[in-house]
Amino acid sequence: MSWIRKVFLFYYDGFCNMTVGKSLWVIILIKLFILFVILRLFFFPDVLKKNFDNDAARSEYVIDELTNPK
Amino acid sequence: MLQNIDMSLVDWSRGQFALTAMYHWLFVPLTLGLSFIVAIMESIYVRTGDPEWKKITKFWMTIFGINFAIGVATGIILEFEFGTNWSKYSWFVGDIFGAPLAIEGIMAFFMESTFIAIMFFGWNKVSRKFHLASTWLTAIGANLSALWILVANAWMQNPVGMHFNPDTARNEMSSFWEVLFSMSAVNKFLHTISAAYILAAIVVVGISAWYLLRNRHIVFAKRSIVVASVFGLIGILNTIGTGDNSAREIAKEQPMKFAAMEALYDGKTHAGLVAAGALKGENKESEIRQRDFIFKLEIPSALSYIVHLSPEGFVPGINDLIYGNTRRGILSFEEKADRGLVAINALRDLKKAKDNDPEKYAELRAQFENPEWVNTYFKYFGYGYFKAHEPAKIIPNVAISFYSFHTMVGLGFFFVLLMFFSLIWSINNKITQRRWFLYVLVWSIPLAYFAHEAGWVLAEMGRQPWIIQDILPTMAAVTNLTSATVQVTFWLFTIVFTALLIAELKIIFKQINLGPKDGGQ
Helix, strand or coil, rough: HHHHHHHHHHHHHHHHCCCCHHHHHHHEEEHHHHHHHHHHHHHCHHHHHHHHCCCHHHHHHHHHHHHHCC | CCCCHHHHHHHHHHHHHHHHHHHHHHHHHHHHHHHHHHHHHHHHHHCCCHHHHHHHHHHHHHHHHHHHHHHHHCCCHHHHHHCCCHHHHHHHCCHHHHHHHHHHHHHHHHHHHHHHHHHHHCCCCCCHHHHHHHHHHHHHHHHHHHHHHHHHHHHHHHCCCCECCCCCCCECCHHHHHHCCCHHHHHHHHHHHHHHHHHHHHHHHHHHHHHCCCCCCCCHHHHHHHHHHHHHHHHHHHHHHHHHHHHHHHHHCHHHHHHCCCCCCCCCCCEEEEEEEEEECCCCCCCCCCCCCEEEECCCCCHHHHHHHHCCCCEECCCHHCCCEEEEEECCCCHHHHHHHHHHHHHHHHHHHHHCCCHHEEEEEEEECHHHHHHHHHHHHHHHHHHHHHHHHHHCHHHHHHHHHHHHHHHHHHHHHHHHHHHHHHCCCCCCCCHHHHHHHHHHHHHHHHHHHHHHHHHHHHCCCEEEECCEEEHCCCCCHHHHHHHHHHHHHHHHHHHHHHHHHHHHHHHHHHHHHCCCC
16 A cells, blocks of 8 residues: 555656646647547547448448449 | 549548658657667766766756657547548558557557656656666657557558458458568668657757857756767767668669659669759650759769669669569569459459359459469559559659658768767867857757658658558548548648647747756755
């Protein structure tokens, strides 16, 4: 338990005593929000996962596309 | 076969990928190189106990941290793009891309995120040696992360260690070690990381030179220059060596890219290396839109020597690769397109036969398992898409390939001189007397980034029209979206990345202006 506490305090003190790091963390969090919440959810779906239920259907689609490009 | 593909969609999708990859690459090389420079500086501190070295280490560690924080996760977008814009490609490459990227993710998470915390939070909390070990492990972890993505990229340039499964339309890894240790992967990794070391060295000497010009932090700046110059000199010599190996590998596996890099149209023995030159516009009357030289400075027989280690070696030109050269055993574009079409038709027929003609299916399936058939036909799968198209379609943009290659190489040799003189003049304590040289060092920082981006332009545009060399053309790999959708995300990325870049520059400039703090605690 004391080992876990030590690790927690190590990180806790580290984050509390940051100077430049605080602005960097703000930038990181905003960036991750834009990437994973806005871009990933609204603009970057996994097309094959979204449009097909299983791998067999995905394979069939890709073979059709590769052998008859539209 | 490509008549119905929306070229505007392909261009926007490529543009978007290029934009994100190039922005991502603004952050990566500094992380790779600076992590080692910081580790070396800290090693000197631990060995000598001199607080000045601690001050030096902590300052460059802060610059490393800013760059790392701003750049982290910018590469994730490339993975989003694989699933959305390049879904057919993502499916086609199967686990070959997935395995290295998964290892990269695990490496990055466990090694970098664990040890980077000790690096920044651990001063005075863990022992000096443990802290130093964490700094080294962060550097090694960052560089190993780069290994996996570069292996994946090298596989696209030279697909080896795989087997195509025609039932699933996926490539399956047959040998992890062949993928990892192919000469393309080894050279790409070593060439890219050593180039990153030069960039980081130039950033360190450039910023230190700026301090010397302002007569600030003199000891700090001089010591930083010495460490970075030695590191940069080793990096540039390694870059030249691995670049030489890479060129030989490209000549073997991607001869069209190699010919375009040198704007070599007619193959020859005793081929000269163009040291510098300028190209004329495209000759519209020529079937392959040939470009001639306005002028060129050539090193006689050097190109043959680079490729074959002998001036007698034959280096094929673009014409040989388009029209074939039976004497040299080079297949023509037409022949490759015919063979590729056989493979494409076999895949189509196999799918049709799967449910209603078991005999035909078994016969076709056996072809895909037959190494001779694979080597004769499937090897040229991608060329089948260009059947009945003008041969110019399989030639990369010669001007871009030529200028990006010569820019990268020219700047590389300039960096040799830069690192050499900054080391010599620092050691004999004359660097502060040569203010012009200090200005050159400062202004070399953007040149280092320019050289890096030129290298990527050559690697990626020089291999067009292929997304996977000879097997899958870029045009056939793109997802059927509307080009308007891709344009929206292109501009969104431009805004997000530009904002990140401005944030990085603002924070870094502020830190540089503040300068190193006392590090004696």
